[in-house]
Amino acid sequence: MKDLSINPAISFDLPELFEGRHLINGVLCDSASGETFERQSPSHGHIVSRSALGSEAEAEAAIEAARAAFDSGVWSRASGKERASVLLKVADLIECNVDRIALMETLESGKPISQSQAEVGGAADLWRYAASLARSTHGDSHNTLGEDIVGVVLKEPVGVVSIITPWNFPFWILSQKLPFALAAGCTVVVKPSEMTPSTTQMLGELLVEAGLPAGVCNIVLGYGVPVGSLMSSHPAVDMVSFTGSTGVGKTIGATASDTLKKVALELGGKNPQVIFPDADLDAAADAVVFGVYFNVGQCCNSSSRIIVHEDIAEDFRDRVVELSRKVKFGDPLDPTTQVGAIVTPQHNSKIDAYVKEAKASGATVVLGGDQLNVEGLGDQFYQPTVIDQVTSDMPIARDEVFGPVLSILTFKTLDEAITLTNDSAYGLSAGVWSENVHTCLEFARRAETGTVWTNTWMDGFPEVAFGGFKQSGQGREIGRYGFEEFFEVKSVVMRIGNSRTPWVQES
Secondary structure, eight states: OTTSEEEOOOOOOOOOOEEEOEEETTEEEOOTTOOEEEEEOTTTOSEEEEEEOOOHHHHHHHHHHHHHHHHHTTTTTSOHHHHHHHHHHHHHHHHHTHHHHHHHHHHHHOOOHHHHHHHHHHHHHHHHHHHHHHTTOOOEEEOOSOTTEEEEEEEEEOOEEEEEOOSSSHHHHHHHHHHHHHHHTOEEEEEOOTTSOHHHHHHHHHHHHHTOOTTSEEEOOSOIIIIIHHHHHOTTOOEEEEESOHHHHHHHHHHHHTTTOEEEEEOOOOOEEEEOTTSOHHHHHHHHHHHHHGGGGOSTTOOOEEEEETTTHHHHHHHHHHHHTTSEEEOTTSTTOOBOOOSOHHHHHHHHHHHHHHHHTTOEEEEOOSEEEETTTEEEEEOOEEEESOOTTSHHHHSOOOSSEEEEEEESSHHHHHHHHHOSSEESEEEEEOSOHHHHHHHHHHOOSSEEEESSSSOOOTTSOBOOEETTEESOBSHHHHHHTTEEEEEEEEEOSSOOOOSSOOO
């Protein structure tokens, strides 16, 4: 560990315990049972939040409020200008509260404070972009159906949407869903992860302050069972938008099918970066290190496997290892920290089990490979880990490890690189590094993933849709394509005058 960059605990006054409550029909409230649950910071070991524990009663009340608000038309029939005005106020309020929200996100998730600040502040741009879509929604018209017929295609909000978000990017992922649903005119019920519930309630308070009508956005804190399961099965819910594991996504899809709800799923990934010999190797190595250690590798877009041309594999591995030693792991409250804590001890053990299994199967751990004890904070961290001599049949090359662990595979030809890329149950994202535009374009066209980055990694924009192929999910988020998920399409056919020929003829 002496050759790693470790930031020990710094002196910091932790805030008072955050008391989280549900937001139902515009009112913050406790659970009827009075029960609560607590979240212990994975990095500091302190209890940082105590939240109302939702049950079926709270979920039912939230769904009823959303249904009543939608049917009333207070939001669903509001003008695009009115919706956009509220969303823009929310964006402004987010920017005014970045430090407060980011601190809570860091304490509950273990991610670096600099990352939390960038995510929360950046989320305001998602709200502003969604506001622009609220004012530019339109359908189609058909004036070529005959001289006495006009056809109009309308877009109408799908209705009540259940939004279920994960613990790894609680504020950002909610902002990839909620403002777009609201811009479309939907009403919503939100359930954040029980491990990171507080920033969602903080956002709920900003929605009330911005003037969002009561019942349009409701928040229920608690566990997947019973809260999330009722949100996925309730007949008054028209759509479920979920981000999380593929296993839970399959369960939600099956549950929602009983009432034929619309479902949008953003699930797991096993994302490769493919490195060709003519690439800018320094830039590629930096992007690989960023891709695998960002958010401690607890990211669906983590580039947890690289596929390197065999002619440069050893050189490129050495570059990645050298950079990995310089990445600053440790106290998330230190502004210089780049990689923080693992979300739970159980997940830390799961990551370690994958590494130990790969080593036992013949792979070589060239850096890291064990839990990391940070001075003053304990061992809920994991070392930056690079594993060489990995084969495509190993679990570490196929499963979503969700930790700071990089697997290295090699290839000889473009065809082989594409075969390795597509040899996965997942299809979320991939990257290609080459100075040859033809190589990049062919790879981009043949890769079975929802996003392909060329000579970069994880650049994202509100305008560009995000989502996956295969078991990485269905549907899209953000951009105009993500916005379209929250609509139903209605065709209106109008006959002009009394020109219709009677079907029943008088004898």
